[in-house]
Amino acid sequence: MDTRKKKGLLDFRRMKEEGEKLTWLTAYDYPTATFEEQAGIDMILVGDSMGNTVYGYQSGTLPVTMDMCIVHCQAVRRGAPNTFVMGDMPFGSYQTTPDDAVRNAVRFFKEAEVDAVKLEGGREMADRIVGIVAAGIPVMGHLGLTPQSAGAQGGFRVQGKGALQAKKIYDDAQALIDAGVFAILLEMVPDRLCQLITEMAGQDCIIISLGSGPHADGQLLIYHDMFGLYPKFKPRMAKVYGNAGEVILEGLKSYASEVMDGAFPQPENWFGMADGEYDELVKLLGKK
Secondary structure, eight states: OOOOOOOOHHHHHHHHHTTOOEEEEEOOSHHHHHHHHHTTOSEEEEOTTHHHHTTOOTTTTTTOOHHHHHHHHHHHHHHOTTSEEEEEOOTTSSSSOHHHHHHHHHHHHHHHOOSEEEOOOSGGGHHHHHHHHHTTOOEEEEEESOGGGTTTTTSSOOOOOSHHHHHHHHHHHHHHHHHTOSEEEEESOOHHHHHHHHHHHTTSOEEEEESSOSOSSEEEEOHHHHTTOOTTOOOTTOOOSOOHHHHHHHHHHHHHHHHHHTOSOOGGGSOOOOHHHHHHHHHHTTOO
């Protein structure tokens, strides 16, 4: 029986205070979540990145819906009952009005059984965050490269390389902290900007880095990037810890070859029946 104690917000704040780094990974299904819990990962993100990694949408995260996110979150929760699970609020679920944002966050929180929600955007999302936090739902912000609005940012590229844009990201982080987020994900911003925001946040907010350097309170990686499971490209910020994609591909090729050559299946791969029972079956069927 799994006796792992589930970590919560107080544990994460204690870890930050003591300088202990947080580990955060994406997962979208039951088996992956099971492995990540066994590995002791602190937090799991059920990201709208499933639009890329699971569904292969050309437009990335934009087609992902609330219903899709909820189903995947439920699967991850079953696989990792003792891990802090966060759900990505998909595009269109919070951008319209604060009331829509709160309504959708409440639905997400109830049906998906997540511990927190994440949404993208800076000070323009502060009123949404205030409302969701007031409803009793922990919120993580997301600044830097925000995939839901990547088109308006000029594509998937580093954000904040220039001083003026970096100052805006810094100010947005302050606005999100003031609105009540417990954490902020900084995706693809320069390392020194991440360090400045981490120092500014102090104990009020946990800062997580995705391609933003080592100075944050923790790190996030996309599971599929870690194991070579997204064949289209390998992002620079990812480290491949094992090329499972290559192993799977070779296994698939071997399977196809063995079936065609008659090498699979072998007797140990199928089930038989007793001779007497088979003879009786032949009689019942009227066959000689």
